[in-house]
Amino acid sequence: MKTITNQPGNPYASYRSPRHMKWAVCLLFVWAACPTQGQGSATENLRLMGKTFATIAKEVSPAVVFIKVEKSVENQPDVQNFSPFGGDSPLGEDFFQHFFGMPFQQEQPRRSRQVPRPKQRMKGQGSGFIISSNGYIMTNNHVVGDADKVMVKLEDGREFSAKIVGTDPHSDVAVIKIDAENLPVLALGDSDVLEVGEWVLAIGNPFGLSHTLTAGIVSAKGRSSVGLADYENFIQTDAAINPGNSGGPLIDLNGKAIGMNTAIVSRSGGSMGIGFAIPINMARAIKDQLVQTGSVTRGYLGIVIQDLTPDLADSFALDEHKGILVAEVAEDSPAEKAGLKQGDVIVSFDGKTVGDVGTFRNRVSLKTPGTHEEITIFRDIKNCTFTVTIGELPGDDRVAGIESHTPNNLGLTVQALSSKLAKRFGYLSEQGVIVTEVAPRSVAAKAGIQIGTLIQEVNRQQIHNVEDLKQALHKNEDKHSVLLLIKTEKYSCYVVLNTEE
Numbered sequence: 001m002k003t004i005t006n007q008p009g010n011p012y013a014s015y016r017s018p019r020h021m022k023w024a025v026c027l028l029f030v031w032a033a034c035p036t037q038g039q040g041s042a043t044e045n046l047r048l049m050g051k052t053f054a055t056i057a058k059e060v061s062p063a064v065v066f067i068k069v070e071k072s073v074e075n076q077p078d079v080q081n082f083s084p085f086g087g088d089s090p091l092g093e094d095f096f097q098h099f100f101g102m103p104f105q106q107e108q109p110r111r112s113r114q115v116p117r118p119k120q121r122m123k124g125q126g127s128g129f130i131i132s133s134n135g136y137i138m139t140n141n142h143v144v145g146d147a148d149k150v151m152v153k154l155e156d157g158r159e160f161s162a163k164i165v166g167t168d169p170h171s172d173v174a175v176i177k178i179d180a181e182n183l184p185v186l187a188l189g190d191s192d193v194l195e196v197g198e199w200v201l202a203i204g205n206p207f208g209l210s211h212t213l214t215a216g217i218v219s220a221k222g223r224s225s226v227g228l229a230d231y232e233n234f235i236q237t238d239a240a241i242n243p244g245n246s247g248g249p250l251i252d253l254n255g256k257a258i259g260m261n262t263a264i265v266s267r268s269g270g271s272m273g274i275g276f277a278i279p280i281n282m283a284r285a286i287k288d289q290l291v292q293t294g295s296v297t298r299g300y301l302g303i304v305i306q307d308l309t310p311d312l313a314d315s316f317a318l319d320e321h322k323g324i325l326v327a328e329v330a331e332d333s334p335a336e337k338a339g340l341k342q343g344d345v346i347v348s349f350d351g352k353t354v355g356d357v358g359t360f361r362n363r364v365s366l367k368t369p370g371t372h373e374e375i376t377i378f379r380d381i382k383n384c385t386f387t388v389t390i391g392e393l394p395g396d397d398r399v400a401g402i403e404s405h406t407p408n409n410l411g412l413t414v415q416a417l418s419s420k421l422a423k424r425f426g427y428l429s430e431q432g433v434i435v436t437e438v439a440p441r442s443v444a445a446k447a448g449i450q451i452g453t454l455i456q457e458v459n460r461q462q463i464h465n466v467e468d469l470k471q472a473l474h475k476n477e478d479k480h481s482v483l484l485l486i487k488t489e490k491y492s493c494y495v496v497l498n499t500e501e
Contacts, residue, residue: 056255057213062155063130063186066205067139069147071122127204127248129186135178138287139247140262141167144174152178155211166290170230172262173286186249189256191279194218202239202261204248214240224358233362234276235259241275250277285366299367300393302333307357316345317381323347324357338388348376411442416465425452426489432456432463447495457485
């Protein structure tokens with residue numbers, strides 16, 4: 001918030017912020033527009049709204065938890081921290097601007113130049129909410145995903161050690177569990193019926209301030225291509241969300257969770273009125289799989305798709321600019337077996353209209369492999385309906401069943417280049433390791449590395465397998481950058497990854 005940034009010594013000066021001034025002006029306008037005889041009714045309506053918020057807060061707060069995590073990391077470079085409050089609470093800038101979990105604070109032990117740098121303990125915090133009386137809790141993957149130790153604190157002051165049941169980095173959903181019974185539970189709502197303009201409440205632990213409640217409206221739905229996760233369908237809200245809210249619930253006026261607060265758009269690190277929450281229907285589907293199996297299996301069609309622009313729609317003689325275009329159909333894929341072809345326009349899937357690539361991709365991914373779904377396409381100036389058997393999306397750890405490795409602090413995961421992966425990505429005559437995952441806003445992401453990139457050299461040393469990569473990076477531990485030779489389907493190039501970022 002601007003006021004906090006401009007007045008670092010006064011974290012409670014937010015009543016002067018433009019956001020709060022906006023509310024004051026709106027309320028003043030409503031008051032001025034009402035006839036004199038209606039001023040009592042207007043005041044009473046505002047009082048009733050406040051009572052509604054208070055009632056919801058009392059009902060849901062016991063089921064919202066404060067999560068603290070710790071992780072042990074070897075040979076991490078020093079991190080420059082800052083605090084917008086002007087105090088001693090260090091907050092990492094990248095985490096501050098991108099995610100809500102409080103950035104890791106490093107405990108840096110004293111050391112001499114002759115002694116190797118010991119492991120460092122990194123701490124972070126976020127929010128979550130209880131979804132079963134026996135201790136299952138939903139939160140974000142970026143809050144707990146890499147943690148060695150997870151602690152949960154309830155509103156009544158009790159603390160528990162939690163175990164990670166399962167995590168899904170692709171959707172940023174995670175489930176943890178504490179050993180307790182008869183816990184308060186937050187009911188889950190239906191995010192599909194949520195409408196833009198509805199009131200919502202966000203509750204969590206921003207900046208470690210336990211059980212903070214903020215109010216706002218649903219600003220938009222179906223936000224995709226934000227770049228925060230592989231599968232996105234965010235609810236956008238202007239309810240104030242800040243670092244530490246991550247994993248906490250977004251609540252409707254029925255007192256039910258209709259979203260999981262996940263990220264913000266911010267230039268200052270604090271709330272600027274644009275926050276994102278994972279729709280609860282999507283999060284619940286991921287949660288069910290994590291609880292049952294500890295992992296997530298996604299549906300798969302085997303097509304490359306793109307949004308249908310007005311020009312493309314005109315060229316395909318479509319009366320309405322609706323649907324998505326099939327740019328490629330993989331050989332022997334579920335889509336090819338069902339009869340889909342390159343150039344088809346998908347207008348309906350599972351009885352629901354198809355509007356954009358992101359939403360369609362999410363819907364397919366949540367289907368159970370082996371199920372049969374109807375898909376309607378536009379081809380040759382007419383609609384055709386096919387029945388497709390959903391396949392299973394090959395996960396990064398299941399494509400070839402081989403070892404994966406996450407290079408320390410680079411933000412990417414790699415696998416050895418098997419013949420199957422080489423054929424899939426077009427590297428049949430190449431050597432190296434292939435990138436199977438890139439963390440948003442990571443060092444690798446900032447350098448332009450994407451899933452499917454082939455790493456062939458590290459500091460001019462050829463890489464043939466995962467072990468070569470490990471050794472090359474181990475030799476590079478004391479340096480602040482690393483030189484990679486990478487290859488994509490189109491070209492090879494050198495990139496420098498600045499590990500100090």
